[in-house]
Amino acid sequence: MFKCISCPLYRGVISCRSFYLTSRHRGHTRRGRGRLSRRRLTRRRLTAKMALHPRTGRPHGHHRGGSEPQAEGTAQDMKSQPSPGRVGPAVCPIRGLGSQASRRPRRGVGTTSSSKVHRPGALMPATRSCTRFIHCRGKPPRTHVSSKRPKRSRIRRCHTRAPGWTHEKRMASSVEEGLRPELSQLDQDADLLEEEETARPPLTSLEGLFLEGDKQPSPGQGPFFYIGGTNGASIISNYCESKGWQRTQDSRCEDYKLKWCEIKSRNNYCSFREGQQLLFQLPNNKLLTTKIGLLSALREHGRTLSKARLLPSAQSKVLKMDEFFPETYRLDIRDERQTFFTLFDETEIWICKPTASNQGKGIFLIRSQEEAAALQAKTQSIEDDPIYRKMPFRAPQARVVQRYIQNPLLLDGKKFDVRSYLLIACTMPYMVFFGHGYARLTLSLYDPHSSDLGGHLTNQFMQKKSPLYMLLKEGTVWSMEHLNRYINDKFRKTKGLPRDWVFTTFTKRMQQIMAHCFLAVKSKLECKLGYFDLIGCDFLIDENFKVWLLEMNSNPALHTNCEVLKEVIPGVVMETLDLALETCQKSLHCQKMLPLLSQRRFVLLYNGETMDVWPRLGGSRPLARLPPPPPPLPPRPSSEAASSTLPSARATADRPGARKPVPSRAAPICAFHKSRLPDSSGGSGAESEPSLCSGSPENSRDVTGEPSLGPSEEEREEEQRNASHRGS
Numbered sequence: 099m100f101k102c103i104s105c106p107l108y109r110g111v112i113s114c115r116s117f118y119l120t121s122r123h124r125g126h127t128r129r130g131r132g133r134l135s136r137r138r139l140t141r142r143r144l145t146a147k148m149a150l151h152p153r154t155g156r157p158h159g160h161h162r163g164g165s166e167p168q169a170e171g172t173a174q175d176m177k178s179q180p181s182p183g184r185v186g187p188a189v190c191p192i193r194g195l196g197s198q199a200s201r202r203p204r205r206g207v208g209t210t211s212s213s214k215v216h217r218p219g220a221l222m223p224a225t226r227s228c229t230r231f232i233h234c235r236g237k238p239p240r241t242h243v244s245s246k247r248p249k250r251s252r253i254r255r256c257h258t259r260a261p262g263w264t265h266e267k268r269m270a271s272s273v274e275e276g277l278r279p280e281l282s283q284l285d286q287d288a289d290l291l292e293e294e295e296t297a298r299p300p301l302t303s304l305e306g307l308f309l310e311g312d313k314q315p316s317p318g319q320g321p322f323f324y325i326g327g328t329n330g331a332s333i334i335s336n337y338c339e340s341k342g343w344q345r346t347q348d349s350r351c352e353d354y355k356l357k358w359c360e361i362k363s364r365n366n367y368c369s370f371r372e373g374q375q376l377l378f379q380l381p382n383n384k385l386l387t388t389k390i391g392l393l394s395a396l397r398e399h400g401r402t403l404s405k406a407r408l409l410p411s412a413q414s415k416v417l418k419m420d421e422f423f424p425e426t427y428r429l430d431i432r433d434e435r436q437t438f439f440t441l442f443d444e445t446e447i448w449i450c451k452p453t454a455s456n457q458g459k460g461i462f463l464i465r466s467q468e469e470a471a472a473l474q475a476k477t478q479s480i481e482d483d484p485i486y487r488k489m490p491f492r493a494p495q496a497r498v499v500q501r502y503i504q505n506p507l508l509l510d511g512k513k514f515d516v517r518s519y520l521l522i523a524c525t526m527p528y529m530v531f532f533g534h535g536y537a538r539l540t541l542s543l544y545d546p547h548s549s550d551l552g553g554h555l556t557n558q559f560m561q562k563k564s565p566l567y568m569l570l571k572e573g574t575v576w577s578m579e580h581l582n583r584y585i586n587d588k589f590r591k592t593k594g595l596p597r598d599w600v601f602t603t604f605t606k607r608m609q610q611i612m613a614h615c616f617l618a619v620k621s622k623l624e625c626k627l628g629y630f631d632l633i634g635c636d637f638l639i640d641e642n643f644k645v646w647l648l649e650m651n652s653n654p655a656l657h658t659n660c661e662v663l664k665e666v667i668p669g670v671v672m673e674t675l676d677l678a679l680e681t682c683q684k685s686l687h688c689q690k691m692l693p694l695l696s697q698r699r700f701v702l703l704y705n706g707e708t709m710d711v712w713p714r715l716g717g718s719r720p721l722a723r724l725p726p727p728p729p730p731l732p733p734r735p736s737s738e739a740a741s742s743t744l745p746s747a748r749a750t751a752d753r754p755g756a757r758k759p760v761p762s763r764a765a766p767i768c769a770f771h772k773s774r775l776p777d778s779s780g781g782s783g784a785e786s787e788p789s790l791c792s793g794s795p796e797n798s799r800d801v802t803g804e805p806s807l808g809p810s811e812e813e814r815e816e817e818q819r820n821a822s823h824r825g826s
């Protein structure tokens with residue numbers, strides 16, 4: 099934050115990312131300017147420019163020439179540099195804002211300016227009482243190809259970028275080196291710049307640039323991070339502290355860089371500052387992470403795909419839901435319930451699970467006609483209950499019944515499942531990754547006829563209930579390498595498997611399934627720059643080596659109570675944070691995503707930068723503050739087709755990250771920074787799902803027919819109490 103140039107009383111109103119002037123302040127500024135001598139005015143203008151670009155150490159060319167670098171320009175820069183993907187201070191974090199900004203007339207957010215580019219989430223000069231967000235919008239193509247800007251200066255800007263931006267020391271020195279030639283350009287004002295340089299706090303980390311760019315770590319002054327709950331807290335905390343960020347215990351703190359909460363709260367999403375903050379969990383991730391959400395999404399996606407398959411153009415093979423997802427019925431829908439009770443047969447086992455619960459809570463098996471009849475009677479009596487009728491959105495029987503995989507592959511006689519990760523590191527554009535996790539084994543030997551759930555449910559929470567757990571816990575979690583060795587040794591020959599089946603066939607299958615699930619909800623997820631999510635995906639392998647997806651979990655367990663978990667989990671969390679930071683940073687600066695410097699073990703599944711045509715305006719729901727949508731785009735391969743042709747993840751990762759051409763002048767390069775609300779194109783009524791910030795009734799139903807996201811106060815309190823046990 100910087101002091102206003104013309105108003106010594108008014109502090110902290112100009113920042114690199116948040117540009118905010120009250121009308122009172124503008125008036126003050128104007129009056130002040132009238133009293134200034136020309137020389138002092140020049141000094142102050144320059145100081146203002148420096149303040150707005152504190153790390154470049156020079157005013158940007160576009161301030162002088164009235165044009166500014168755009169994504170194409172950046173892309174050219176990147177080409178000319180050996181290390182694409184660099185980021186740094188020279189990529190002007192606030193474009194088009196100079197001292198003139200204070201004189202700029204107020205603009206409607208929806209207006210498209212050809213000469214101004216706003217930062218996402220930057221605050222508009224306010225004449226109204228409410229805070230209004232504007233979004234990054236690039237300049238029209240005309241300025242992208244402008245030759246007026248000297249090439250030299252563009253290249254120099256690149257020099258100020260630092261390679262390996264996640265590495266603080268390298269970043270700091272690179273920035274300092276990069277500043278020198280820039281300073282020398284400012285001949286007559288060099289003395290002023292030096293003053294400015296010395297006054298500026300030292301650059302200690304690239305994250306100093308991250309999102310706001312105007313704050314340096316200093317005790318008690320942030321940057322702040324907040325962690326809600328205990329799941330993975332020490333790993334997240336260590337990570338953030340290593341960046342020089344400070345932990346706040348104030349859950350209402352809005353001035354944070356990162357917020358990682360186990361429990362989603364409406365307030366977090368309402369006060370979220372797009373492009374300035376990172377917020378863990380997508381607000382409507384339940385589309386994937388509840389049993390009913392996932393089931394509904396897969397069904398609907400399946401319907402869309404089967405329609406597409408009728409088209410001659412869609413020849414390629416696509417995944418079919420029943421090939422990887424066990425047959426499942428909803429108990430909260432009368433017809434489905436009836437279908438299940440009609441088809442139930444005592445020779446089969448079914449598993450009944452609550453939609454939004456984890457850790458095996460509320461799960462039971464149905465093996466006999468009596469058990470099925472009892473369940474039928476129970477669901478019917480609940481539905482007939484007048485109290486339940488008054489609470490139609492808190493359906494207690496929001497459960498599914500799923501065909502039980504009776505012939506799981508066993509490891510030394512024990513059932514197991516595999517926890518892998520789906521990382522949505524960025525939603526603007528989508529950058530989605532696969533990550534390996536670990537295998538979870540039961541303590542006891544598998545017996546399909548046993549009534550002990552501990553031998554059927556492989557999740558750690560169930561195993562912890564056993565008195566033997568403390569003694570044998572190391573045997574309940576295997577690394578993927580261990581699993582691979584075991585399968586190589588025991589089954590490769592007898593089952594004719596390829597060598598390293600775990601890391602080849604199995605991994606590829608998990609990636610295909612995850613990509614399919616992601617595509618099923620892609621157009622419905624609420625997207626903002628800075629939202630990210632880590633989703634735990636549970637897979638079961640049967641004795642025929644068929645791979646089944648059992649479920650997806652929000653807030654996956656990040657405990658490290660076993661040696662293998664100590665090896666796996668910190669890496670997963672740290673790479674998640676690294677990738678979220680890097681992708682957000684690159685998106686913010688309109689830089690190519692690839693290569694990703696912080697990508698280590700995660701594998702790119704979906705690159706929205708190359709797969710999607712953006713900007714995308716949110717579906718049919720009108721966005722009050724957005725300009726009119728661009729003219730219709732030419733047809734492109736649908737996401738469904740993408741699902742069928744999704745190449746192996748590595749192949750996708752290797753694809754050059756060139757951005758797609760901007761479809762129209764009205765929709766310039768950076769326009770994808772606009773919040774993307776769920777698309778209604780899926781036709782399942784996603785548009786009927788209220789936005790979190792819409793102030794809609796808490797209990798309204800969504801597309802999945804489930805209770806809405808925001809828990810009631812009591813539910814929240816209950817969740818808070820259980821928070822230490824959450825994460826499955």
Ligand SMILES: Nc1ncnc2c1ncn2[C@@H]1O[C@H](COP(=O)(O)OP(=O)(O)OP(=O)(O)O)[C@@H](O)[C@H]1O
Nearest residue numbers: 424455456457458459501502503555556557649826
């Ligand atoms: N269809 C199925 N066939 C065989 N086993 C299953 C099936 N569904 C679930 N299980 C077993 O039950 C366990 C718990 O199921 P699931 O993961 O769906 O529930 P959960 O309560 O969400 O658990 P968590 O989130 O802790 O993994 C699984 O880890 C798996 O071992």
Ligand SMILES: [Mg+2]
Nearest residue numbers: 456649651826
């Ligand atoms: Mg679960």
Ligand SMILES: [Mg+2]
Nearest residue numbers: 557636648649
């Ligand atoms: Mg599970």
